[in-house]
Amino acid sequence: MKRTYLNEFHLKNNGHLVDFAGWEMPINYGSQINEHNLVRTNVGIFDVSHMAVFDFLGGNQVEFLKYLIPNDVTKILDSKRALYSPLLNEEGGILDDLIIYHLGNNKFRIISNCATREQNYAWFKKIALEFGVDTNFKSDASIIALQGPNTLKEISGLYDLKLEKFHLYQDDDVMIARTGYTGESGIEIVSNANKGMEIWKYLISKDIQPIGLAARDTLRLEAGFNLYGSDMTIKNNPYDSNLEWTVDHRDENRDYIGKRALLDLKESKQCLVGFYTKERGVLRSGTKVSFDGGEGEITSGTWSPTFKKNIGFCRITKTYPKTGKSILRDKEINLHFCETNFLKYLK
Amino acid sequence: MAEVPSNLKFLESHEWARLEEDGTVTVGISDHAQELLGDIVFVELPDIGKEVTQSGDTAIVESVKAASDVYSPLSGEITEINETLIDNPEIINTSPYDSGWFFKIKPQDINEMDKLLDAKAYESASES
Numbered sequence: 001m002k003r004t005y006l007n008e009f010h011l012k013n014n015g016h017l018v019d020f021a022g023w024e025m026p027i028n029y030g031s032q033i034n035e036h037n038l039v040r041t042n043v044g045i046f047d048v049s050h051m052a053v054f055d056f057l058g059g060n061q062v063e064f065l066k067y068l069i070p071n072d073v074t075k076i077l078d079s080k081r082a083l084y085s086p087l088l089n090e091e092g093g094i095l096d097d098l099i100i101y102h103l104g105n106n107k108f109r110i111i112s113n114c115a116t117r118e119q120n121y122a123w124f125k126k127i128a129l130e131f132g133v134d135t136n137f138k139s140d141a142s143i144i145a146l147q148g149p150n151t152l153k154e155i156s157g158l159y160d161l162k163l164e165k166f167h168l169y170q171d172d173d174v175m176i177a178r179t180g181y182t183g184e185s186g187i188e189i190v191s192n193a194n195k196g197m198e199i200w201k202y203l204i205s206k207d208i209q210p211i212g213l214a215a216r217d218t219l220r221l222e223a224g225f226n227l228y229g230s231d232m233t234i235k236n237n238p239y240d241s242n243l244e245w246t247v248d249h250r251d252e253n254r255d256y257i258g259k260r261a262l263l264d265l266k267e268s269k270q271c272l273v274g275f276y277t278k279e280r281g282v283l284r285s286g287t288k289v290s291f292d293g294g295e296g297e298i299t300s301g302t303w304s305p306t307f308k309k310n311i312g313f314c315r316i317t318k319t320y321p322k323t324g325k326s327i328l329r330d331k332e333i334n335l336h337f338c339e340t341n342f343l344k345y346l347k
Numbered sequence: 348m349a350e351v352p353s354n355l356k357f358l359e360s361h362e363w364a365r366l367e368e369d370g371t372v373t374v375g376i377s378d379h380a381q382e383l384l385g386d387i388v389f390v391e392l393p394d395i396g397k398e399v400t401q402s403g404d405t406a407i408v409e410s411v412k413a414a415s416d417v418y419s420p421l422s423g424e425i426t427e428i429n430e431t432l433i434d435n436p437e438i439i440n441t442s443p444y445d446s447g448w449f450f451k452i453k454p455q456d457i458n459e460m461d462k463l464l465d466a467k468a469y470e471s472a473s474e475s
Contacts (some may be wrong), residue, residue, distance in 0.1 A: 033386040303388045
């Protein structure tokens with residue numbers, strides 16, 4: 001099993017380690033609900049160094065990225081900042097979702113999921129070569145996410161950041177981005193493992209709670225963020241995954257992988273929506289949902305620590321009423337459909 | 348390390364049974380089980396008066412992570428349920444052997460207790 005450089009820390013600090021796509025990662029450090037609530041109300045840190053960091057060298061990186069992804073990288077050329085995009089195959093199927101970072105001077109970095117690392121590495125290398133770009137996988141990368149309303153206050157002893165959302169700060173060996181996967185104000189700190197250890201120790205010395213991947217999942221669900229492998233797979237396209245906003249066709253002349261398929265498709269008969277129920281029990285992924293005139297399936301479902309009810313996403317036919325039904329342990333459960341961003345919708 | 352009290356008997360599926368002075372048997376889930384499940388958010392308890400069988404599914408415990416059946420360590424009749432758990436299921440996480448008990452049974456055949464694991468046997472079964 002693969003381990004991040006913080007593995008020993010997790011073990012010594014009550015981290016319950018599990019196999020996460022071949023990586024031994026902390027699922028919680030005692031209570032995922034307490035960890036979740038700390039991020040919503042205060043601050044917490046996550047070791048997400050299992051995710052894959054790719055740096056690109058030389059060549060025409062702008063043209064490479066314009067062709068690689070459906071979102072348009074020219075949006076972020078004016079400053080050092082980050083862009084979210086799915087990665088598509090020629091058929092428009094989603095291979096992964098990525099954050100693309102403009103490091104300045106038309107140089108870029110991509111962070112992708114860990115389970116798709118080998119696939120992406122091969123894919124990037126092949127496409128990048130056509131643009132004279134070398135792909136460098138950073139094997140000793142540290143990624144620390146500091147998330148919660150007190151993030152900027154807690155990091156101020158190390159870095160005095162005045163960053164807008166999605167913008168980057170950089171010094172010699174550290175990149176800090178105002179990004180995250182929790183729906184809270186937060187940053188993600190990318191460096192090598194040595195520097196990462198220094199930053200991690202500093203934040204732990206300030207009594208900041210480490211947060212496991214279980215809380216990361218409930219935090220992202222409440223914020224309406226898709227999880228690759230659950231809410232979208234290669235069988236889905238951006239239109240049926242609530243990602244229309246990442247398909248940028250403003251530059252008609254730009255070609256990108258999957259464009260023809262998406263133009264033919266135009267839209268999907270299905271969409272990804274949120275659901276919640278006040279009834280007891282937790283509907284989970286794979287459960288069928290039905291309603292007047294349509295049906296579908298839950299892609300992610302959990303108990304929301306913030307709203308204290310069962311929430312989740314489901315992929316259903318595009319015209320749907322306000323409510324639907326599902327079955328949990330032989331009992332009929334009434335569902336309310338809503339936007340996927342529960343933090344906005346249920347507050 | 349999860350706690351395993353020596354005065355209790357266990358099913359391999361992580362339920363504990365405690366024989367009370369009045370002859371009833373109190374049932375709950377082990378410390379190890381609550382650790383595996385993580386934060387518990389719902390329970391479904393049996394009706395009082397229900398007849399249950401040894402190793403038959405009797406209750407449901409659901410955490411943020413997963414739902415799991417709770418099996419009865421003995422055959423008999425449900426005489427009492429811990430209603431506090433319905434609104435405060437997190438008690439199972441903090442006190443699995445005490446305030447986090449699930450239900451009480453009037454056993455049909457107390458000799459069934461002999462088929463259960465003692466603390467030592469359960470400890471080694473749950474470690475493997």
